[in-house]
Amino acid sequence: MLQITGVSRRFGDVTALADVSLEIRQGEFFALLGPSGCGKTTLLRILAGFESPDSGTVTLDGADLLGQAAHRRPVNLMFQSYALFPHMTVAKNVAYGLERERLSKAEIRDRVGEVLAKVGLEQMAGRRPQQLSGGQRQRVALARAIVKRPRLLLLDEPLSALDKKVRAEMQLELKRLQHEVGITFVVVTHDQEEAMSLADRIAVFNAGRVEQVDEPVALYERPRTPFTAGFVGASNLFAGRACSAGLAADGLGVLPGVSDLPDGTPALLAVRPERLRLDGEQGQGVLRGEVADVSFYGGVSHVSVAVPGRAEPVLVATPGATQVRAGTRVALSWAPGDGALVPQ
The missing domain is CATH 3.40.50.300 (P-loop containing nucleotide triphosphate hydrolases)
Structure with missing residues (x-):
């Protein structure tokens, strides 16, 4: 029209x-x-x-x-x-x-x-x-x-x-x-x-x-630009290069994600906080770190996790109140389909 x-x-x-x-x-x-x-x-x-x-x-x-x-x-x-x-x-x-x-x-x-x-x-x-x-x-x-x-x-x-x-x-x-x-x-x-x-x-x-x-x-x-990935909703953004399994991130290894970008393309991997799974230190995880802060918002808790090799903490959203406390060592994981690659 x-x-x-x-x-x-x-x-x-x-x-x-x-x-x-x-x-x-x-x-x-x-x-x-x-x-x-x-x-x-x-x-x-x-x-x-x-x-x-x-x-x-x-x-x-x-x-x-x-x-x-x-x-x-x-x-x-x-x-x-x-x-x-x-x-x-x-x-x-x-x-x-x-x-x-x-x-x-x-x-x-x-x-x-x-x-x-x-x-x-x-x-x-x-x-x-x-x-x-x-x-x-x-x-x-x-x-x-x-x-x-x-x-x-x-x-x-x-x-x-x-x-x-x-x-x-x-x-x-x-x-x-x-x-x-x-x-x-x-x-x-x-x-x-x-x-x-x-x-x-x-x-x-x-x-x-x-x-x-x-x-x-x-x-x-599926944000298609770095700005959209950062502006629409909360996202954890990891920088690196596209590879067959997702994103090869400096200092963090290969992070799971899905994209149609050619291997080696400079890219960002966007993972929404609610798509991350939080496990104990002994659990299976893509990343490991220490809980820096926990905030409760009624229906959801936000857990900030400091990960070695990454300047900013990783944000995890969990339903309701969480038992995790600051200082706890945790493992973080997500499914490949929950990681969206965006060309930089």
Whole structure:
């Protein structure tokens, strides 16, 4: 539905976007994920019509999007701050865009009622924004964005103002709503959990470039660049050269992994903390070391293991509370399929 081809944007000496190309499908929940300053919000502003690229094209359903004025585009942007009118009621905030289009009062009333029911705020229609919680204000902003039935809805860090519990609830709400209304959502976030839980596909951005586009599970299980391996989720990264059994790492020997890289290729081996098995010192292990630290997070414990020949500790995630204590000698192992090789 949306085709972005070779889009670049510079601000003086700073390159915000460098030859970005993406395809976003009809009805998809698509996430732009990356650290602050990587160019994802600049791309969102170009789609909304608030910025113009220095080069490149953007088409929506085959028609040129960049040639249309911002208010003429079938695109809506939900701001990070929500930008609600404090002097208007919830219903008036939601109706504002429809009133600007000079629709009949009956149609406005019907569409506002319908969308407030979808976001569960029909009982709050007469309240002002300051009388609502953060989660409720977020729903009003969402209702106002979808009531105009755009082809494409852009969301800039939509949940960043919410606390953790409300945020988790709103992630489910956003996903449900997106399926219900059938609008294509493009969300900008630096929160990996948010991107993973919401998106059908994710584009990982770094310094104005797209590192990898994939479904969440594929992105997590099989990162294709060093940046993706380090940025998406926690990973233990080992440097060395690809070999038939995995990775030949200096000072650590051959570490098990799966790849299609030619032997001798400089590579990183990425192993997720939850894929490592922790055994006593006498157990079978790929690596051996000493427990440096144990942290308990409720559902999971993080165990840091200092391994001779490696500068950084190896992180192991185990379910629930662990009996392992700092100073214990342990053996670490993982299956070859749990190690992903990434060319350096």
